[in-house]
Amino acid sequence: MAGIANSAAERNGAGKQRMRPHRPRRRVRAAAIVVSLVAVGGAAGIAATGPFDARTKDDAAIASAASATSLAQVTRGTLSARTQQNGALGYVGDHPVINNAGGTVTQLPAAGEAIGQGKALYRVNGKPVILLKGSVPLYRDLSRGTEGADVQQLNVALVALGYATKDELDPASDYFSRATRRALIELQDHVGLKGTGQLTPAEAVFLPVDELRVTKVEGTVGGAAGPGAVLLRASSTKRQVTVALNASRQASVKAGDKVLITLPNGKSTEGVVSSVGKVATKTDQSMTVEVLIEPLDAKATGELDQAPVQVAIVSETVNDVLSVPVASLLARAGGGYAVEVVDESGRHTLVPVTTGLFDDSAGTVQVTGEGLRAGQNVVVPGS
Template identity: 40%
Template structure:
């Protein structure tokens, strides 16, 4: 079981509230006051079993893009007039036409190295490796044929590339020049088109912005909560139609964002920095075409087996530090039992407790609803 620092998170507010109750519990009130207190309290059982520590907050369902959350930029290097452009919402696969210049398709090839030089027989490097990978995955070459020469542009690469160009309706040159294709991690989903149909293209001019086609949820957590989350943690996402789908934390931001602060430029107490946490859905189809939609995210940060737990509202803050619960015996006698707190299940309002004399099935006092 992984160990992480525990924080009070949302439960801290509840603890502050019950601290007021603790004043009466520790303070020797009158009999009449005791009766009033008992009338304003309820009982809850000490439970024993698996306790999951969870962080819950509202996130935004969208599409994954660059690691920092910004979209990919489709940059043109061809010369001529734009004769066809994509539309927002279009999904472009690897090897498909992204846009057209002078009616020649400019295909998307999937990779992270921009096409910054001409690729032809005799050259080698990581950009050639990405080209060869595209040709294999698109079915124009066999991996076994390129084994050991993945970084090299040989006659097999030229022949496979010529076949792809033929299928796209391009001249079968068997080589690539800057402007003949766009290399970006794909497939892509177009989010915004900045070029104008019929205008003359220029090298280095932006054509569009795009994301991947992979669904992702971004949830901004306060730093103390984000500190309990780890890559790989399981998540539960509640969609707008109240259906749920599973996900997994894939990335945690390292730069905190925050509120705008006050008009004077000083950050107000009500605004605080947050850390972005990214959750990948296990089943993209569950989210259909929903985009930029608020969703509820529940991240399980840890699990404790065979834990004793009580409602968070049962905790009483002791004047000298630490916590206690007000335990009620079978005979109705009340006793303050000091406890140490462990994992917080904020989603269900439970907290792990350990204390001498506290056992599963015991009754503890909680504020009445």
């Protein structure tokens, strides 16, 4: 580099190299790397001249690297710590569809088919078995005068499907009223069931979804539909990414953290952590916890199931800070780091810096240093 005299070590054949740190972990202060310059045949001296006169001799030696370099800018703004994780993109839930109708299976959906609430899941002896939303299984006949949580979810479903208004039928009520019966008859007539005003386990299946997606067909058209048999398996149509996170990093991720999901087609879409598991599972030689992520734009994720994706999880964010590429950090002989700033005239100056938050995904790091400001050029290794 212009302006720096060759040291005694160079005159004796011992070359110098520009030192770069290994990629540091998030928020861990970089360890000092000690540089020893050994002179052949006697003590070595380094003469620092030109723009590095105000720096130490060792700093001048570091900055005089002969390797190809390029420039990057110091930027000011928001910086987030991200960790890259492998994930699987799929659908929420795994629900067995248990039949309670006797007879012969006459119709089944295909794998991948989506079925909404109030629609026929399958048919037995030609009669539809419909999907209704609820977490309590339909284990008994529901008719005028019955009470309970299963009745309350029926009332909710009838209102949601538009067979009664909230003024006509209170969705919070757990009582099977005259209004319940009237709305149920309308539903039965609409789907092709006999309008009895009584709901039996042979006529409907309650599952905790507004719409389900068939993942597997286990029954056979023409086969016996025995009560208790699982004819289908299904998920919801809600998209979800599952990450097996190393248990040692559990505390660094929490519900509400923002993520960036890179899809198999190379495109990216944002998401948010919906839950972090509390029970570790042993996988191969490590312990992991399950992290569930909700994509913010479900349509952008397509329809692939169990597709491999990359997830950059934002675990911490700082605002209004200076940052530089991690590659621009120089390890100082006395410990710590510096960056090599180049002004408009081409003058090179080493500025000692203190590192803060690391963005592993973007390859940038938060820095503070005397005289450092946004827009300045810093030296980075050339490509």
